Amino acid sequence: MLNISMAIYNIASGLLFVGISIPLYKERIKMNYLYGVRFSQSFKSDENWYKINKYGAKRMMIWSIPLFIIGVIILFLPPLNEFWMILSLLSPCIVVIPAIESYLFSKKI
Structure with a gap:
C-alpha cells in the first residue's frame, strides 16, 4: 500500500x-507577487519577468519528468523496494534544482 501511495x-x-x-512558459502570467519565479531581477521589467519565468517554467517541466517516471517505476516494483522508496522520499527535492537554475539565470540578465 505504501508503494502505491508514494507512486x-x-x-x-x-x-x-x-x-x-505551462502558463508561465506561455507568458500568460503578468508580473505579480504570488505566482511565478520571483527574484528581484524578475521585477525590474516586464521583459525580465517573462524571460526568467519562461526559463524557470521550462526547467521545472524538465525536472518534473524524473519525478513522474519515479512514480511510474514505483508502481511496478515489489512492495518496499528500499532503493526506490528512498529515492521517492527524496524526489520532492527535485524542485530545488530548477529554482537554483532559475536564480543563476536571473543573475545573468
Missing part, C-alpha cells in the same frame, strides 16, 4: 508542477 504522490507532483509551469 501516486510522485506522479501527481510531476503532473502538478508541469501544470503550474
